[in-house]
Amino acid sequence: MNLSLRTKGKDLCEQRGQQIINLLIKMIDHNNEQVRTYINGILYSMLSRDSMRKIARGMDLKETLTHLMDQSEENFEVQ
Secondary structure, eight states, X not given: OHHHHSHHHHHHHHHTHHHHXXXXXXXXXXXXXXXXXXXXXXXXXXXXXXXXXXXXXXXXXXXXXXXXXXXXXXXXXXX
């Protein structure tokens, strides 16, 4: 997460944008709440870059996040 907060870190992550977004997508529904918190923070930070938003759109990140949000709401209602 610390890398994604600094300009130089964002620059380095941007060079591997698709790999970074792919990894974050895989980890976004991790069992550990702390991991999910960090993943959300990294996404928020990285998506401040136009190039990362473009990559995320190409990887259907919005649909993935919407699906996870819907699942989360369903689980919340059941409990």
